[in-house]
Amino acid sequence: MKINNIDYRTIWPDPANRQIIKIIDQRHLPHRLVIEDLRTVDDFARAIGEMHVRGAGLIGATAGFAMYSAILGADPDNVDKVLREAAEKLIATRPTATNLAWAVNRQLGAVEKGSDLAAQTGIIFENAMRIADEDAEFCRRLGEHGLEIIRDISRKKPGEPVNILTHCNAGWLAFVDYGSATAPIYAAHREGIKVHVWVDETRPWLQGAKLTAWELNEEGVPHTLIADNTGGHLMQHRMVDLVIVGTDRTTYTGDVANKIGTYLKALAAKDNQIPFYVALPSSTFDWQIRDGVREIPIEERSGEEIKRVTGLSESGRIETVAIAPATTETANYAFDVTPARLITGLITERGVCGASEEEILALYPEKRREGR
Amino acid sequence: MKINNIDYRTIWPDPANRQIIKIIDQRHLPHRLVIEDLRTVDDFARAIGEMHVRGAGLIGATAGFAMYSAILGADPDNVDKVLREAAEKLIATRPTATNLAWAVNRQLGAVEKGSDLAAQTGIIFENAMRIADEDAEFCRRLGEHGLEIIRDISRKKPGEPVNILTHCNAGWLAFVDYGSATAPIYAAHREGIKVHVWVDETRPWLQGAKLTAWELNEEGVPHTLIADNTGGHLMQHRMVDLVIVGTDRTTYTGDVANKIGTYLKALAAKDNQIPFYVALPSSTFDWQIRDGVREIPIEERSGEEIKRVTGLSESGRIETVAIAPATTETANYAFDVTPARLITGLITERGVCGASEEEILALYPEKRREGR
Numbered sequence: 001m002k003i004n005n006i007d008y009r010t011i012w013p014d015p016a017n018r019q020i021i022k023i024i025d026q027r028h029l030p031h032r033l034v035i036e037d038l039r040t041v042d043d044f045a046r047a048i049g050e051m052h053v054r055g056a057g058l059i060g061a062t063a064g065f066a067m068y069s070a071i072l073g074a075d076p077d078n079v080d081k082v083l084r085e086a087a088e089k090l091i092a093t094r095p096t097a098t099n100l101a102w103a104v105n106r107q108l109g110a111v112e113k114g115s116d117l118a119a120q121t122g123i124i125f126e127n128a129m130r131i132a133d134e135d136a137e138f139c140r141r142l143g144e145h146g147l148e149i150i151r152d153i154s155r156k157k158p159g160e161p162v163n164i165l166t167h168c169n170a171g172w173l174a175f176v177d178y179g180s181a182t183a184p185i186y187a188a189h190r191e192g193i194k195v196h197v198w199v200d201e202t203r204p205w206l207q208g209a210k211l212t213a214w215e216l217n218e219e220g221v222p223h224t225l226i227a228d229n230t231g232g233h234l235m236q237h238r239m240v241d242l243v244i245v246g247t248d249r250t251t252y253t254g255d256v257a258n259k260i261g262t263y264l265k266a267l268a269a270k271d272n273q274i275p276f277y278v279a280l281p282s283s284t285f286d287w288q289i290r291d292g293v294r295e296i297p298i299e300e301r302s303g304e305e306i307k308r309v310t311g312l313s314e315s316g317r318i319e320t321v322a323i324a325p326a327t328t329e330t331a332n333y334a335f336d337v338t339p340a341r342l343i344t345g346l347i348t349e350r351g352v353c354g355a356s357e358e359e360i361l362a363l364y365p366e367k368r369r370e371g372r
Numbered sequence: 373m374k375i376n377n378i379d380y381r382t383i384w385p386d387p388a389n390r391q392i393i394k395i396i397d398q399r400h401l402p403h404r405l406v407i408e409d410l411r412t413v414d415d416f417a418r419a420i421g422e423m424h425v426r427g428a429g430l431i432g433a434t435a436g437f438a439m440y441s442a443i444l445g446a447d448p449d450n451v452d453k454v455l456r457e458a459a460e461k462l463i464a465t466r467p468t469a470t471n472l473a474w475a476v477n478r479q480l481g482a483v484e485k486g487s488d489l490a491a492q493t494g495i496i497f498e499n500a501m502r503i504a505d506e507d508a509e510f511c512r513r514l515g516e517h518g519l520e521i522i523r524d525i526s527r528k529k530p531g532e533p534v535n536i537l538t539h540c541n542a543g544w545l546a547f548v549d550y551g552s553a554t555a556p557i558y559a560a561h562r563e564g565i566k567v568h569v570w571v572d573e574t575r576p577w578l579q580g581a582k583l584t585a586w587e588l589n590e591e592g593v594p595h596t597l598i599a600d601n602t603g604g605h606l607m608q609h610r611m612v613d614l615v616i617v618g619t620d621r622t623t624y625t626g627d628v629a630n631k632i633g634t635y636l637k638a639l640a641a642k643d644n645q646i647p648f649y650v651a652l653p654s655s656t657f658d659w660q661i662r663d664g665v666r667e668i669p670i671e672e673r674s675g676e677e678i679k680r681v682t683g684l685s686e687s688g689r690i691e692t693v694a695i696a697p698a699t700t701e702t703a704n705y706a707f708d709v710t711p712a713r714l715i716t717g718l719i720t721e722r723g724v725c726g727a728s729e730e731e732i733l734a735l736y737p738e739k740r741r742e743g744r
Contacts, residue, residue, distance in 0.1 A: 203575055209696040225702045227632065229600050229708075230632055232708055233705050233709075260602055261604070271639055293608055308683075309695060310693065313691055319685055
């Protein structure tokens with residue numbers, strides 16, 4: 001997608017030296033565009049854990065390249081051990097994200113088929129590229145499916161914009177390209193369908209204010225930034241036609257882990273009969289877990305994210321300010337789980353389905369297991 | 373209540389010169405305790421409109437003293453006009469707050485009974501003091517009634533703290549003393565009942581982070597600051613026993629206008645069968661409006677409150693930082709309305725009742741009108 005009218009992805013190998021992987025260090029947006037070079041597994045683990053990169057698909061793609069960086073430095077006699085240690089380190093960085101383990105395991109599976117170190121390294125690199133390309137392609141496709149939902153609403157209010165509320169950043173910055181929740185919005189905007197996006201600022205990390213508002217701005221999509229508290233009021237007053245969010249992990253039964261606060265918006269959508277959709281490439285499904293509320297591990301992050309806010313000072317410096325008493329205790333749960341009963345549908349690269357085991361497995365029949 | 377172990381109220385006449393009214397300028401908390409002198413109606417209107425003071429009861433008490441400041445400067449031939457102009461200016465500062473018009477009208481009603489200017493001025497001052505004292509006394513009493521709810525929950529989990537979630541600041545800083553939502557909490561804490569408060573930070577103005585956390589800290593009440601997005605997750609996981617919030621206007625049918633985001637917490641409480649109470653002195657009832665969602669005017673404030681955050685920089689200065697792209701549009705609705713159907717009960721100075729016309733009028737029978 002566009003930054004200053006130039007096409008970017010969120011992660012790519014340096015064309016001059018593919019051993020260097022380039023990312024947008026998203027901590028500096030919207031104030032500065034900083035491109036960071038990653039070389040070692042520790043660089044990658046830090047980039048994921050400290051949220052230089054974040055978002056379901058991008059965490060997966062970054063983990064794919066991280067495994068490539070691991071094999072680059074490996075002793076030929078020790079490849080397996082090096083890769084398993086890298087895998088462990090990477091998976092520990094963000095406990096809720098499914099795509100992380102999914103990409104790491106896909107790399108572990110690929111390398112076992114290789115032979116000598118050079119061949120294995122080549123396989124791992126190609127596989128990392130494939131994970132990234134697939135992520136972009138799946139997001140593009142789910143955008144096409146989600147576009148139909150927006151088009152249907154638009155037909156019912158000709159000349160008026162379709163008002164879509166989104167929470168957090170499930171934009172192209174959260175994936176390799178296009179995004180999940182934003183992919184249908186970008187597809188609609190490109191077709192000339194009038195859309196307007198309510199952007200939840202998404203405390204504590206402010207992904208909405210810092211990333212979603214910024215990327216919609218760069219793409220020229222009309223939008224309004226709101227405090228996370230506002231969505232219920234807007235829905236009560238029919239100012240929202242549709243909610244689309246992303247997800248960090250969705251069970252095969254349709255329970256959706258996403259950024260903390262998603263559950264509250266789903267409740268408000270239900271209370272006001274507003275359709276609530278979740279967009280995801282299939283890499284975000286967890287095919288093991290049945291009960292999302294009980295079983296999905298919820299990451300807890302540092303309370304400093306609650307007590308301090310970073311932004312651009314009036315003198316043009318990036319500054320961090322404290323907004324609470326220094327001694328106050330905090331709790332910082334990064335995700336919550338929205339039960340399937342509150343979800344109108346899932347938008348995937350294969351099409352739209354209901355948030356139920358039956359409908360999800362009808363779309364992904366290869367995931368059926370005996371006894372399920 | 374206590375600041376540094378010294379008893380304060382939020383507003384009081386200067387003991388050396390009662391023509392000067394002193395307030396805590398709450399914009400500087402928790403970082404600095406700033407006491408401000410108010411002398412003219414414009415001082416008062418600015419203090420209310422720019423939120424040096426805020427909160428249902430305190431806005432009312434401040435408006436009472438503002439009318440006193442108006443009469444102080446009045447020409448004896450022009451008292452009525454001066455007071456009516458002051459009333460209009462004051463009521464326009466915060467459209468959602470009922471206590472504002474209630475206090476102003478109470479002063480207009482009082483002055484008509486006066487005779488010469490000196491006598492009228494005396495009446496208005498005494499009436500302002502009475503409004504403030506009544507607010508404190510009503511909060512103290514509702515605290516006693518709310519205490520019983522906390523005591524009942526505490527009995528069912530001996531040795532464990534009662535976990536109470538609150539939104540915004542309905543603490544003593546929002547009233548003259550004690551607070552509304554906090555009054556039962558302070559009463560329970562004083563009796564030795566173990567309580568723990570989940571404090572919503574309350575974007576955009578951060579009344580929870582800046583005021584509620586600070587006042588609970590000064591009183592020694594255990595508490596944890598959370599992002600507004602967190603309450604649903606906590607309720608799903610039985611980490612909340614009770615929600616108590618305040619209100620800026622409650623209809624006689626039980627619909628509750630309160631800080632934006634309250635409705636979302638009420639939905640989550642309902643979804644998880646957690647009791648949701650609203651605490652209010654009767655000055656916050658609106659005896660005219662039947663349908664809160666349709667009829668209560670919702671204040672819209674500047675988008676700068678969304679795009680900029682003020683806090684204490686690492687170098688010890690109060691700084692404001694931008695957290696969103698400069699060109700992004702914002703919407704800043706200050707309140708939402710929680711329908712009566714989501715509310716377990718109202719805690720008033722006369723006792724606890726259900727959020728329904730029947731139960732409210734049973735507690736306030738003098739408000740019954742023919743044909744209602």
